[in-house]
Amino acid sequence: VADELERPGGEPVEHEAEPHFPSPTIWPFAFAAGVALLLVGLIINWILAAIGAVLVLVFGFLWIREATSEVRRPPAAAPVPPAASELAGAEEEEEPERYPRSVFLEMSTLGVGALIGGIVTLPALGFMVAPAFVGQEHDEVDLGPLANFPKDQFVITTFNSKKDEGSVGRRTAFIRNNGVKNDLPSFTIISNRCAHLGCPTQPQGLPGKGKQVKASSGTVTITPVASVSGFQCPCHGGAYDDEGNRTAGPPVRALDRYEFLIREGNLVLGKPYSVGKVIGQAADAKIEAYRIADPGQHVDGPEKVLYPPKFWIP
Amino acid sequence: MARRQKSKRQQQLEALIMAPIDWLEERSGLVGALKYFLFRKVPAETNWFHTLGSATLTAFLVQLVTGVILAMYYKPSPEEAYGSIQKITNDLTLGWLVRGMHRWGASVFIILLFLHMGRVFLFGAYKYPRELNWLIGVILLTLALAEGLTGYLLPWDQTAYWATVVAININANAPIVGPFLGDFLRGGAEIGEETLARFYSLHMLVIPGGLIGLITLHLYLVIRLGVTEPPWTRAAAGYEFVEDGRGPARKGLVEPRPRGNGSLGTPTQEEAEA
Secondary structure: OHHHHHHHHOOOOOOOOOOOOOOOOOHHHHHHHHHHHHHHHHHHOHHHHHHHHHHHHHHHHHHHHHHOHHHHOOHHHOOOOHHHHOOOOHHHHOOOOOOOHHHHHHHHHHHHHHHHHHHHHHHHHHHHHHHHOOOOOOOOEEEEEHHHOOEOOEEEEEEEOOHHHHHHHEEEEEEEEEEEEOOEEEEEEEEOEOOOOOOEOEEEEEEOOOEEEEEOOEEEEEEEEEEEEEEEOOOOOOEEOOOOOEEEOOOOOOOOEEEEEEEOOEEEEEEEEEEEEEEOOHHHOEEEEEOOOOOOOOOOOHHHHHOOOOOOOO | OOOOOOOHHHHHHHHHHHHHHHHHHHHHOHHHHHHHHHOOOOOOOOOHHHHHHHHHHHHHHHHHHHHHHHHOOOOOOOOOHHHHHHHHHHOOOOHHHHHHHHHHHHHHHHHHHHHHHHHHHHOOOOOOOOHHHHHHHHHHHHHHHHHHHHHHHOOOOHHHHHHHHHHHHHHHOOOOOHHHHHHHHHOOOOOOHHHHHHHHHHHHHHHHHHHHHHHHHHHHHHHHHOOOOOOOOHHHHOOOEOOOOOOOOEHHHOOOOOOOOOOOOOOOHHHHHO
16 A cells, blocks of 8 residues: 555656656657558559558568667666766756657647648649649631632631630631642631730721631631731730731730641641741741740740740640 | 616616626627727827728628628529629619629729728828738738639620730739749630639639638737827827826837737836836
8 A cells, every 4th residue: 555655756666767668759650651551552552562561661670679779778878877977966967858758749740730731731732723734735626618718818717616615715816828838738827816915906907798607616707808917906006917927016926826737628727826926928938936825925035034835735 | 866776677687688798708708809899999089081991891891791692693604604693683683782782892892992001101000010910901902902803704794804814914924923823813725614613712712711811810900009190190299298107208209019018008117128
């Protein structure tokens, strides 16, 4: 009975001067994670199981090594004899613990909290950001038979670039059939999107009567325009010549263009690309083509370093 | 003159009213906090310009309430957005009123924000120790403008579409981050259903959440630091002396700062020495 009463008072058994705890260690956690990975891997994937087994072995070894370190340590590290330490004073005599238990618990709580927070947050953030950049393929757009595009004349062509989004996907391009050069058909296909801030530009010319053409991409409206001298933007006065080169106003480059191909006698739009400038005319034009950029972004000149190309567009 | 004795009925009535209030106060301290907020000391010469902040807050609350109600009828998809706005405006009972409140209230909110900011600037109320509240106010202003931008797209008409085209392209003109920012805001290379949905989410959830949190912080700092006197008052001009044993300082020229006990004011002699 006396023994039991004394214990709470702080006088433990004689040969053990202070309660003995194993030194703090992280290895059991890593070991447990390895076991979990091993078990999950057995169900899902042999490679995971192998990684788990390696973790179990490595961290098991580290854990055992650390747990037995005191036993294996040579007895030379015995405490200083009391006679010598009396001079140093009571407070300096006690060495501060390397890893106080509270600090360890605090750190592991914060660490585990951060880990859980990260596991929850990162995929959500990725879901918020990634879909805007991944899979930006541009649909090909069928514009109907070639006969609708008279030679050496611009037509305003309005079409649906995205089938499932209704009127929002409607785009306009100015198309001129340049005839045949070196046995290859040549078309000038200029996007109406102003290279300043994306307003719709208008051709400067005499618009004729439009017609509706049924194509596999939906209804395409084709309006011929006679004697086009250039294009102009209603928003901030950007002006372009009939090859889309900027002639006045705030735009930073020429009008964008579309790639094209001819399939079964139909003109088909490919993906759009940006243009620095165009040298020459019509079929002889040399086009400085760049990866498609947003309006207002420089593609050439010294300012282009400010606008990294959109590498995520295929 | 002896005070009239309260009748027993009156006492019972009072107890009936006070019981739940006392219950709440004992468990939360909220009643005391509200009293502290409502009956805190303000300078003697406050005037109508000091109400611009509360007016802005009221405009925000109107936006909050009408916006939540509009969200019950609005459909954020390219096919339905425009139609649902037409339905709210023309078909649903009082829809025209609530939409009108939200639409015009948005402008009122922004105008009041700028007036409030002007008042704070001209009264010098942004100075020590209130710089942090000015900074919070600037963020609030930015968020409010972002609300205007994202809300402008939601009617999904020609104005909305082209205004957003230009606005996003302006963002896309930012150096280095522009190309990323543009595609992030659009949810892709072109404005489409993703743009509408994410603008709706930003307009409905993200930005209002930020506004509510920062307004709370803003008000906390207003209560903690107190209201500034108008610059034309005797106190602000330094004609009045600080009393109450705090040394012979001219009141308007001494910067108020939190004392040891948490209240504001010029430090006493002992506090200054400490």
